[in-house]
Amino acid sequence: MLSELKTTIPDFDKYERIFIGSPTWNMALPQFVVSFIDNNDFNGKTIIPFNRHGGYGAGSTFRQLSTSAKGADVLEGYTVKSGEETNGLMLSIRNKNREKISNEINTWLETFNQLKN
Template sequence: MKIKFILVALAGMLMVYSGAEAQSNTKSKRVLVAYFSHSGNTRVIAQYIQEISGGDLFEIVPVKQYPTDYNSVVDQAKKEINAGYKPALKSKLASIDRYDVIFIGSPNWWSTIAPPVSTFLSSFNFSGKTIIPFITHEGSRMGRSVIDIKKLCPQSTVLEGYACRGSNVKDAHDEVANWLQKINMVKK
């Protein structure tokens, strides 16, 4: 029993070390900032992250656009999330292999990531990658987004990420810069 506990403790220490290692060697890491934005808020945060981190920017775009009417998009999102629906994507990334760190952005829809983001995360093998979520919201912060991303990418290191109220995105540049500095993801 003691040996098993020690091995589990060592495995936990290795996992923590791997996460710290992924964060500390950003000079040699290739960074992708992938995002889905319905209203434009998540796009603004993605652009801040791209500018400060120096990563490549990729917009996740579904084949069929969501309605612009608030109530209609809320109803559609609820149905899709409850059904586990993953919409087809118009924009396709050729490969995830060249990236080590992937920032993944989404609005918080029904306390989780939007269905197009689920499609994107299901489209690649993220094993060994570091995933850093960023979420825009109007009061629900990260919701269960991190938990759901970990389910879709079980062999990845998923960091806690960043949440920004949608009504504050235009003034969030310094806050994003401070967050990226804290997690050591500022381009050198």
């Protein structure tokens, strides 16, 4: 159950750069991601956010991270439309999208040198 998910991570203070991926739910961050942010100290850390959505975009998810994770540097996020679960297509990278999305992610990561470190 979602309510039983752990919202803290062992040795959290050792991590400097943290990728946070989330879906868009009701054009916002799901509550379990909000709980994760609220239950951990992000001061001085760098957050690299990414998002999957069902066709309406990231909504307020990236802005919420910036305002909720106090003291963190939140870098530009990457967002992509998800698969079409109702049609049995679960992956964004299906078929012709694989190369396109792979290139987009590489470009996104290169903007802050995440491919090298």
